[in-house]
Amino acid sequence: MGKRHTVVITSPSPIALCGACKFFRRKCVPGCIFAPHFGSDQGATKFAAVDKVFGASNVYKLLLHIPLNRRHDAVVTISCQAQARLSDPDYECVSTILSLQQQVESLQAELAIVQAQLINSRLAMEKALQSWSSQQMAVLQSTYSNNSAASNNLINIPTFTSNFDIASSSRSLEPLQLSQPSHDEDEDEDEDEDE
Numbered sequence: 001m002g003k004r005h006t007v008v009i010t011s012p013s014p015i016a017l018c019g020a021c022k023f024f025r026r027k028c029v030p031g032c033i034f035a036p037h038f039g040s041d042q043g044a045t046k047f048a049a050v051d052k053v054f055g056a057s058n059v060y061k062l063l064l065h066i067p068l069n070r071r072h073d074a075v076v077t078i079s080c081q082a083q084a085r086l087s088d089p090d091y092e093c094v095s096t097i098l099s100l101q102q103q104v105e106s107l108q109a110e111l112a113i114v115q116a117q118l119i120n121s122r123l124a125m126e127k128a129l130q131s132w133s134s135q136q137m138a139v140l141q142s143t144y145s146n147n148s149a150a151s152n153n154l155i156n157i158p159t160f161t162s163n164f165d166i167a168s169s170s171r172s173l174e175p176l177q178l179s180q181p182s183h184d185e186d187e188d189e190d191e192d193e194d195e
Contacts, residue, residue, distance in 0.1 A: 019043020023051065033063050037075035046079050053082040 019038030021028035028035060038047045050059055059078060066074050084093040 016040045019045070019047040020056065023047045024056075033060060037072060046083075049082040049086050050078055053085050054078065 018035035020034035022044040
C-alpha cells in the first residue's frame with residue numbers, strides 16, 4: 001500500500017478590479033493606468049463621475065501625458081472637478097472655492113485675535129515680573145537698611161576710623177627692608193662681652 005500524494009493546485013491570485021474596470025465591467029490588467037488612482041472600494045463611483053463629465057478616453061489620454069509622480073494630483077483634481085460639476089452644474093467649483101475662502105478669512109480673524117491675546121498676556125507677564133522684581137528690591141533694601149542701621153549701632157564707623165587716623169596717615173606703604181646687623185655691631189658686641 002503506497003503513499004498517497006495530494007497535489008494542491010494554486011491559481012494565481014485574482015487581480016482586484018480598479019474602479020474604472022468595475023465601471024466598464026471588464027478584466028483589470030496589470031499596468032492599468034486607472035488602478036493606482038481609482039481603488040476598488042469607492043473608485044467605481046468616482047470614476048463614474050469622471051467618465052460622465054470628461055469621458056474615460058479623454059482622461060486616459062490626459063494621464064498618458066502627465067509624469068508618473070504628478071498623476072495622483074491630476075486624478076484628485078479631475079475627480080474633485082467632476083464631483084463639483086455634477087453637484088452644482090451652474091457654479092461647479094466656485095461654490096467650494098468661495099466656501100474655502102470664507103473659512104480662510106474666518107481662521108485668519110481668529111488667528112489675529114489669538115495673536116493679540118498672546119501679546120497682551122506677554123505684556124501682562126512682563127508687568128507682573130517687573131512689579132514682583134521691584135517689590136523684591138524694596139524688601140531687600142528695607143532689610144539691608146535695617147541691618148546696616150543695627151550694625152552702625154554696634155560699631156560707629158566714623159568714630160572708629162577717626163580713632164585710628166588711617167586716612168590722614170602720610171606714610172606710604174613701602175615694603176619693609178630687613179637689614180642684617182653690620183659686622184661692626186657684631187665686633188662691638190664681642191668687645192662688650194670680653195670686658
